[in-house]
Amino acid sequence: MIETQSLSNPLREGLVESRRPQPFTMIIFGAAGDLAHRKLFPALYNLMVDHWLPHQINVIGFSRQPFDDEAFRREVEQSIRQFSRQPLDAKLFEQFVAGMHYLTANFNDREAYGRLRDLLTSLTQEQHVPGNYLFYLATPPSFYPVIAEQLGAVGLNASPNPQGWVRLIVEKPFGHDLDSAMALNGQLHQVFDETQIFRIDHYLGKETVQNILVFRFANGIFEPLWNRQYIDHVQITVAESLGIEGRGTYYDNAGALRDIVQNHMMQLLAMIAMEPPVAFEADAVRDEKVKVLRAIRPLSTRDIAMHTVRGQYDEGYIEGQKVPGFLDEPDIPSDSRTEAYVAMRLLIDNWRWAGVPFYLRTGKRLAKRATEIAIQFKKAPHRFFSQTATPDLEPNLLTLKIQPDEGIALRFGAKVPGPIVRIRTVNMDFLYGTSFADQAPEAYERLLLDAMIGDSTLFTRKDEVESAWALVDSILKGWARSKGPIPSYEAGTWGPAEADELIARDGFRWRRP
Ligand code: BG6
Numbered sequence: 001m002i003e004t005q006s007l008s009n010p011l012r013e014g015l016v017e018s019r020r021p022q023p024f025t026m027i028i029f030g031a032a033g034d035l036a037h038r039k040l041f042p043a044l045y046n047l048m049v050d051h052w053l054p055h056q057i058n059v060i061g062f063s064r065q066p067f068d069d070e071a072f073r074r075e076v077e078q079s080i081r082q083f084s085r086q087p088l089d090a091k092l093f094e095q096f097v098a099g100m101h102y103l104t105a106n107f108n109d110r111e112a113y114g115r116l117r118d119l120l121t122s123l124t125q126e127q128h129v130p131g132n133y134l135f136y137l138a139t140p141p142s143f144y145p146v147i148a149e150q151l152g153a154v155g156l157n158a159s160p161n162p163q164g165w166v167r168l169i170v171e172k173p174f175g176h177d178l179d180s181a182m183a184l185n186g187q188l189h190q191v192f193d194e195t196q197i198f199r200i201d202h203y204l205g206k207e208t209v210q211n212i213l214v215f216r217f218a219n220g221i222f223e224p225l226w227n228r229q230y231i232d233h234v235q236i237t238v239a240e241s242l243g244i245e246g247r248g249t250y251y252d253n254a255g256a257l258r259d260i261v262q263n264h265m266m267q268l269l270a271m272i273a274m275e276p277p278v279a280f281e282a283d284a285v286r287d288e289k290v291k292v293l294r295a296i297r298p299l300s301t302r303d304i305a306m307h308t309v310r311g312q313y314d315e316g317y318i319e320g321q322k323v324p325g326f327l328d329e330p331d332i333p334s335d336s337r338t339e340a341y342v343a344m345r346l347l348i349d350n351w352r353w354a355g356v357p358f359y360l361r362t363g364k365r366l367a368k369r370a371t372e373i374a375i376q377f378k379k380a381p382h383r384f385f386s387q388t389a390t391p392d393l394e395p396n397l398l399t400l401k402i403q404p405d406e407g408i409a410l411r412f413g414a415k416v417p418g419p420i421v422r423i424r425t426v427n428m429d430f431l432y433g434t435s436f437a438d439q440a441p442e443a444y445e446r447l448l449l450d451a452m453i454g455d456s457t458l459f460t461r462k463d464e465v466e467s468a469w470a471l472v473d474s475i476l477k478g479w480a481r482s483k484g485p486i487p488s489y490e491a492g493t494w495g496p497a498e499a500d501e502l503i504a505r506d507g508f509r510w511r512r513p
Pocket of ligand 1: 240259260
C-alpha cells in the first residue's frame with residue numbers, strides 16, 4: 001500500500017506551521033565553494049519550492065572569489081540546474097534569487113565584517129524584517145575561529161532586535177583531534193553560546209537515520225529485545241565504492257577514522273545503543289547519546305592492536321572499471337600511512353550492552369555502496385528441530401538499511417512447504433521506495449530547516465563531539481606508535497583479510513550487504 005497523507009489536514013497544517021521559520025537572513029561563508037554549490041543552494045531552493053521558507057529570506061554569500069550580486073545569482077542558478085532534487089522553475093527561481101547578495105572579502109578582513117553588518121542592517125530596515133541571522137561556516141575549517149572572532153568583534157553574535165536570533169552552523173570536520181576540537185569549542189564559545197551553535201553531521205539529516213529512533217521508540221515490540229539478553233552482536237557498515245574523488249589533500253590529512261567514524265558512525269552507534277530519552281527534545285536526546293559515547297570501553301594499546309584494523313586499497317575494479325590504488329591517487333604521497341578503511345570492535349560498558357560486541361567498518365573503494373546496521377539476535381534457547389531440518393538456518397537478523405535501497409529487513413526461519421520439517425531462512429522487508437509516495441528531502445534540507453527554527457536535536461553538542469573525539473584520538477595515538485605495514489585490499493572487495501580475522505576471532509563474520 002502506498003502511504004500518501006495519513007494525518008488529517010488540520011493536524012498536518014498545525015505541524016507544518018510549527019516548523020515554519022520566521023523571516024531571516026542566511027550568511028554563507030565560503031559561498032563560492034563546492035559545499036555551497038552542491039548542497040546548500042539546492043537545499044534552500046527545494047525548501048522554498050516545498051513551501052517551507054517564509055515569504056522573505058535573504059542570502060548573503062561571503063567569499064574570496066570576486067563576484068557581484070548578478071554573477072553570484074548566476075552561480076546559484078548553475079548549482080540548482082546541476083544539483084537540485086527538483087527541477088529549476090524559472091518563475092520561482094527569480095523569486096528565490098531576488099534576495100541574494102554577495103560580498104567579496106577575505107575571512108580575516110575586519111572592514112568586510114563592518115560592510116556585512118551594514119548590509120544586514122539595511123536589509124532588515126528596508127524589508128521591515130526582524131534581525132534574525134543564520135551564519136553558515138562552509139569554509140576550510142582553519143577559518144572557523146577567525147570568522148567567529150570577527151563576527152563577535154562587530155557585534156554580529158547577537159541580534160539587534162531583542163526578539164531576534166543569531167545562530168552559527170559549523171560544517172565538519174569539527175577539529176582534527178580531541179585537543180583541536182576542544183580548542184575550537186573554546187574559541188566559538190568566546191563569541192557564541194552553545195544554544196547558538198549548530199554543528200552539522202549530515203548523516204543525522206538522513207530520513208533513515210532519524211527513523212532509527214522512530215523504529216525503536218514508537219514501536220512497542222523491539223525495545224524489550226534491545227539488550228544484551230537477546231542481542232548477540234551488532235555490525236555497523238558504511239561502505240563506499242567511491243574513492244577519494246579529487247580530495248587527496250584533505251583525505252590524506254583525515255583518513256577514514258576522522259572522515260567517517262568520528263562523526264557519522266559514532267552517531268549511528270549512539271542512536272542504536274542509547275536509552276529512551278525522557279522527551280523527544282534536543283537536550284534530552286543528546287544527553288542519552290553522550291551517555292553511550294562515554295560508556296564505550298577505552299581501548300588499551302593491546303586492544304588497538306587486537307580490535308582495530310586499518311587498510312589502504314590497491315588497484316582493482318569497480319563496476320568493471322579499473323581504478324588506481326590509494327597510494328597512486330592524486331595528492332596522496334606514495335609513503336602515506338593514512339587509512340582508507342577501518343574496522344573495529346567496541347564494547348559498551350553499561351547495563352544494557354555489557355558483553356555485546358559492536359563491530360564497525362568503513363572504507364573507500366569497497367565492493368558496493370551500502371550503509372547499514374545489522375542487529376544479530378541470539379539463537380533460540382533450545383533447538384528441538386533436528387539438525388537435518390535446519391542445515392543452514394541463520395540467526396535472526398534485523399537490518400536497518402540506511403542507504404541505498406532504504407528500508408528494514410527481518411530475517412527469520414520458516415518451514416519449507418511439504419510433508420517433512422525443513423526450515424529455511426527468509427526475509428521480511430520494508431522498503432521506503434514502495435511504502436511511501438513522498439520523495440524524501442535531502443539531508444541538508446532537513447538540517448537547514450531545523451537550524452532556521454532553532455531545533456538542535458539533529459546537531460552535535462559540544463560534549464558529544466568531544467566524547468567521540470576521545471575514542472578516535474586514542475586509536476590515532478595507538479596507530480601512530482605502531483610502525484608495522486598497513487594492511488591492503490584490492491579495490492572492489494570487502495576490505496583487508498585482517499578485518500575478517502578481527503571478527504572471526506569472536507566466531508562471527510562480516511555481513512555482505
Ligand atoms: C562525508 C565524507 O562526510 O560523507 C565523505 O567526507 C563521504 O568522504 C561522505 O563520501 C558520505 O556521505 P553520503 O551521504 O554520501 O553517504
